[in-house]
Amino acid sequence: MTLEPRLVQVRKNVLKQNDVTARGLRERFREAGVLVVSLVSSPGSGKTAFLEKTLTLLQPRCRVAALVGDLATENDAARLARSRAPVKQIITGTICHLEAAMVQNALDGWDLNDLDFLFIENVGNLVCPSSYDLGEDLRFVLLSVTEGEDKPLKYPTIFNSADVAIITKSDLAVVVEFDEGAARRNIQAVRPGIEVFRLSAKTGEGMTEYLEFLESRRTRSRASASV
Amino acid sequence: MHELSIAMSIVDLAREEAESRGAPGVDVVHLKLGPLSGVVKEALLFSYEIACQQTLLEGSKLLIEEVPIVANCPTCGERRHVQSIQSLRCAECGTPTPEILEGRELMVTALELRQ
Numbered sequence: 001m002t003l004e005p006r007l008v009q010v011r012k013n014v015l016k017q018n019d020v021t022a023r024g025l026r027e028r029f030r031e032a033g034v035l036v037v038s039l040v041s042s043p044g045s046g047k048t049a050f051l052e053k054t055l056t057l058l059q060p061r062c063r064v065a066a067l068v069g070d071l072a073t074e075n076d077a078a079r080l081a082r083s084r085a086p087v088k089q090i091i092t093g094t095i096c097h098l099e100a101a102m103v104q105n106a107l108d109g110w111d112l113n114d115l116d117f118l119f120i121e122n123v124g125n126l127v128c129p130s131s132y133d134l135g136e137d138l139r140f141v142l143l144s145v146t147e148g149e150d151k152p153l154k155y156p157t158i159f160n161s162a163d164v165a166i167i168t169k170s171d172l173a174v175v176v177e178f179d180e181g182a183a184r185r186n187i188q189a190v191r192p193g194i195e196v197f198r199l200s201a202k203t204g205e206g207m208t209e210y211l212e213f214l215e216s217r218r219t220r221s222r223a224s225a226s227v
Numbered sequence: 228m229h230e231l232s233i234a235m236s237i238v239d240l241a242r243e244e245a246e247s248r249g250a251p252g253v254d255v256v257h258l259k260l261g262p263l264s265g266v267v268k269e270a271l272l273f274s275y276e277i278a279c280q281q282t283l284l285e286g287s288k289l290l291i292e293e294v295p296i297v298a299n300c301p302t303c304g305e306r307r308h309v310q311s312i313q314s315l316r317c318a319e320c321g322t323p324t325p326e327i328l329e330g331r332e333l334m335v336t337a338l339e340l341r342q
Binding site: 011 | 229258263264315324325333334337338
């Protein structure tokens with residue numbers, strides 16, 4: 001005699017383990033008063049140049065550090081080290097995204113109390129990183145003017161998971177006939193109300209406005225942490 | 228493509244649940260999947276078969292329930308469906324809907340255990 005299968009209710013998030021680790025990280029970041037920003041984008045949209053510029057400009061007045069995810073190389077960490085901020089590479093091997101546990105391991109030996117800002121550069125990929133919370137306060141999605149204005153519509157999930165959108169390589173906008181209005185409309189369509197910055201890490205255009213935003217967010221989160 | 232690692236997490240989760248209930252195997256895993264989960268259904272189904280190999284779940288079926296995006300519409304003041312994933316506006320009145328209530332699900336809701 002074959003017994004009927006037994007139906008049991010479970011209701012468990014598949015990424016529960018990651019979510020739990022991310023929550024723990026977020027709590028640690030909050031206690032240390034460090035504002036944590038993660039960067040996601042497709043490969044080649046200028047994450048590393050943007051981050052290098054950010055670290056270099058923040059360095060004189062804030063304590064900054066970065067974790068950089070990459071499939072195979074340590075090139076990005078070497079580039080970012082030029083900013084003289086502490087940088088650690090996370091080599092993910094065949095994994096196409098960062099997970100909270102990788103961030104947790106990479107933080108070993110770092111005292112978060114010594115930091116004002118921590119940046120986490122994800123692997124260049126507009127699909128997989130969207131599913132994984134890293135405990136960050138803000139997720140930036142980068143879109144370079146050379147990529148085409150409809151990227152947000154093609155990858156709505158990652159744009160929707162972001163808190164801020166950054167249009168990079170603005171110095172090339174004219175050459176590639178970038179339609180900024182269309183790009184902004186598409187970004188707003190998949191993530192209504194999101195803050196958008198347009199800048200160039202190369203010329204520095206737009207960096208001041210964006211850095212002011214970053215510092216005001218840090219002041220705000222620090223104020224709420226001390227309440 | 229991260230669906231293989233997601234599939235392996237599903238298998239682990241289901242295996243633990245089955246073992247804790249003393250079931251010799253699993254026939255069906257019920258999964259709720261939202262469009263904003265970042266997971267592609269077809270890729271997940273393909274990966275699932277591979278992830279099940281040589282586990283308690285070998286031969287089991289993954290039943291995916293795709294759920295729609297639900298947002299809070301500030302104009303209607305109610306829960307509403309949205310126009311599409313490319314246009315997060317209230318399906319009724321067209322107001323942009325920043326507040327997403329449902330649609331990110333990636334959740335094992337139930338298991339059919341072998342007796």
